[in-house]
Amino acid sequence: MDAQSLKKLREWFKKNSAELPWRPIDLDAPRDPYAVWISETMLQQTQVSTVRDYFTRWMKRFPDIETLAKASEEEVFKYWQGLGYYSRARNILKTANVVRNSTRKATLPDNHKELEALPGIGAYTAGAILSLAYHQREAILDGNLVRIFSRLYALDFLPTESKVALKIYWDYAREIADSSKAYMHNEALMELGRTVCKVKNPDCANCPLHSSCRAALEKRATEFPPSKKHTQKDWHGTVLVIESADHKILAVHGGQKFFKNQFTLPHFESPRSATAGLPSQAERYVDADMVQSVENIGKFRHSITVHKMECDVLYIRLSGKAPAPTSSEIKWVRRGQALDFFASNFCLKALSFLKKN
Numbered sequence: 001m002d003a004q005s006l007k008k009l010r011e012w013f014k015k016n017s018a019e020l021p022w023r024p025i026d027l028d029a030p031r032d033p034y035a036v037w038i039s040e041t042m043l044q045q046t047q048v049s050t051v052r053d054y055f056t057r058w059m060k061r062f063p064d065i066e067t068l069a070k071a072s073e074e075e076v077f078k079y080w081q082g083l084g085y086y087s088r089a090r091n092i093l094k095t096a097n098v099v100r101n102s103t104r105k106a107t108l109p110d111n112h113k114e115l116e117a118l119p120g121i122g123a124y125t126a127g128a129i130l131s132l133a134y135h136q137r138e139a140i141l142d143g144n145l146v147r148i149f150s151r152l153y154a155l156d157f158l159p160t161e162s163k164v165a166l167k168i169y170w171d172y173a174r175e176i177a178d179s180s181k182a183y184m185h186n187e188a189l190m191e192l193g194r195t196v197c198k199v200k201n202p203d204c205a206n207c208p209l210h211s212s213c214r215a216a217l218e219k220r221a222t223e224f225p226p227s228k229k230h231t232q233k234d235w236h237g238t239v240l241v242i243e244s245a246d247h248k249i250l251a252v253h254g255g256q257k258f259f260k261n262q263f264t265l266p267h268f269e270s271p272r273s274a275t276a277g278l279p280s281q282a283e284r285y286v287d288a289d290m291v292q293s294v295e296n297i298g299k300f301r302h303s304i305t306v307h308k309m310e311c312d313v314l315y316i317r318l319s320g321k322a323p324a325p326t327s328s329e330i331k332w333v334r335r336g337q338a339l340d341f342f343a344s345n346f347c348l349k350a351l352s353f354l355k356k357n
């Protein structure tokens with residue numbers, strides 16, 4: 001994220017940050033690591049609106065690690081009751097005891113290794129403590145940041161899909177962490193995800209990152225990130241729109257990757273950096289000598305079953321009339337009737353580029 005976007009993000013956060021019991025009025029002030037730990041643990045799987053009261057009551061009764069460590073599990077559970085996932089409360093108490101009995105004198109460690117060795121503290125909570133409390137240049141990647149990165153950079157995959165995918169998301173998170181005031185940028189992004197870049201109805205018009213957000217600029221914000229159930233295999237292909245001099249479009253039946261039982265436009269898997277010129281697959285249908293021109297007229301995305309497709313549309317113009325079909329698997333369809341003839345959205349998307357040309 002460039003310096004200008006980060007500046008806009010900070011300005012937005014200063015004006016719009018909600019008053020929360022775990023957030024100091026001075027947004028630049030280092031926080032109590034204990035308060036960050038408790039609030040971030042409560043916020044896992046639970047809404048901010050619910051956590052507010054729980055946090056306030058908790059801090060009144062257990063204002064520091066020392067007090068907490070002396071409490072019984074029964075009492076800790078009482079203050080946790082209603083938040084669910086009681087293992088979180090049990091781990092908090094265990095950690096309080098470990099820290100109290102350590103040489104740290106009831107202070108949480110200030111490094112990943114020691115923090116993550118404590119019961120219930122994982123990479124995310126450790127990052128939040130190091131960034132928000134200790135103001136270290138630490139990356140944070142929670143659901144809010146995943147959603148924002150996916151939209152900002154039009155990432156059409158989830159970090160859970162592969163190691164490479166996870167690394168890409170973490171790289172963006174680290175870019176934020178490398179900035180000065182990373183603690184504020186991290187928190188501002190979490191707040192932005194909660195209040196503006198929401199799962200449904202993101203308020204792009206009032207977002208400080210709008211001018212650098214690819215998904216918003218393409219008006220596709222809600223398409224990112226892809227939902228788990230739609231996680232699909234990437235497939236890159238080429239669709240051929242072959243038109244004869246007498247304005248007929250070639251339709252084929254069978255022998256295609258998709259739409260096996262209907263007429264469709266010829267298509268095949270191809271590399272993203274397809275070379276120019278007539279692809280050999282086209283010569284299955286037309287004589288190379290008849291080809292007047294070959295032009296890439298557009299690119300579209302489409303999903304079929306588990307395939308998330310990105311297709312280049314190659315327009316092949318013939319110099320002569322449509323040749324007589326050599327089999328029942330080939331048809332020449334008048335251009336004026338093509339939109340009615342090709343029923344699938346896949347073909348209609350490819351043909352939409354033809355209209356513009």
Ligand code: SF4
Nearest residue numbers: 197204207210213216
């Ligand atoms: S412009 Fe819209 S989609 Fe992009 S980050 Fe902002 S709210 Fe999210």
